[in-house]
């Protein structure tokens with residue numbers, strides 16, 4: 001246990017946290033101004049602009065400092081409810097999303113009475129009012145007057161045309177009810193607990209009676225509606241766009257860029273927007289590629305990346321949120337398949353959430369890179385930013401539960417790359433996520 005701090009030091013720490021809140025708020029306002037100005041509670045969200053790394057950096061400090069500060073000042077039981085009550089908010093959000101309430105409220109600036117919303121959705125009015133009022137406390141919907149609810153910035157993205165609604169549907173649908181449920185029981189199970197195979201995850205445990213030996217992506221093949229929603233959900237993931245922290249715009253004309261496991265083309269469309277002179281290829285499973293074709297304009301080549309190499313001789317191979325979907329043995333096979341297709345100058349960009357590593361001057365693959373460390377939070381914040389740095393750690397649990405997979409540190413990826421005859425070139429920091437650039441070893 002750490003040595004108890006003096007009362008004076010504790011007060012000083014809280015004031016230091018408040019100073020970090022103040023400075024990070026100014027940084028966040030400046031970052032929003034770059035994108036047109038700070039949004040209000042009632043505004044519709046501004047298009048699908050990706051957050052800048054500067055904004056993500058400011059928010060990381062703000063979340064970290066404000067949540068550490070309130071944790072210190074709140075009674076312990078109330079701190080516990082912050083986590084233990086999360087399923088209540090999640091259930092309310094799922095219900096409002098499934099009922100398409102944001103669609104019904106669209107174009108109604110004065111909102112609608114809960115009785116009217118209840119009639120439209122087939123849900124009972126008393127319960128519905130409880131659900132909507134709870135969500136208004138989190139700035140999702142607003143209560144215009146007693147029992148009259150309207151859309152706001154938080155609810156507008158729940159309209160069914162918006163991929164964010166698919167993301168909520170996926171996370172609070174199969175990811176929660178089949179992925180995160182019964183985690184304790186699955187991890188205790190003598191067959192599923194110790195196994196590292198994709199088809200022995202918590203998700204596979206929960207579906208084992210109906211679908212024995214089945215991993216998530218195989219289950220999706222039998223559930224086209226959820227599969228479609230999953231593919232749309234991925235296009236909602238709006239962290240820093242790769243072109244905001246990797247020099248996509250300055251790549252020479254006709255550079256070939258192959259997005260492996262690119263889904264229905266969300267990330268590739270942003271790459272095309274940053275540099276229209278690139279030659280772009282989208283690869284994914286055949287049925288996903290068919291859906292991607294509806295988005296147009298790329299070279300579409302189906303692939304099973306666990307079985308075959310991607311298109312040969314590309315300048316850049318790019319994978320976003322792919323390596324984190326697989327246990328080490330399969331991830332190595334995928335990297336080996338890509339290595340087969342690479343020419344000496346090819347680069348592989350592994351874009352994932354990156355687990356923090358200690359700031360002890362350690363190296364990735366023997367190459368120092370000062371920008372690669374995220375365990376550098378200013379004290380008294382936790383070195384890994386605590387609440388402000390939770391995303392990679394939370395998603396580490398999510399991919400573990402769904403696929404027996406994991407998020408990785410830079411060194412973890414470099415170790416996998418070595419087994420596939422690839423070496424570390426550089427790390428590109430996107431704050432929440434990052435790109436690990438790899439090249440052929442020989």
Ligand SMILES: C[S@@+](CC[C@H](N)C(=O)[O-])C[C@H]1O[C@@H](n2cnc3c(N)ncnc32)[C@H](O)[C@@H]1O
Nearest residue numbers: 234261262263284285288303304305306320321
């Ligand atoms: C987490 S999603 C990421 C999609 C996209 N890269 C993005 O960031 O939005 C994983 C993708 O891997 C694809 N995938 C899964 N197994 C695959 C396989 N064996 N071969 C090719 N693609 C696969 C899925 O269809 C899905 O599009």
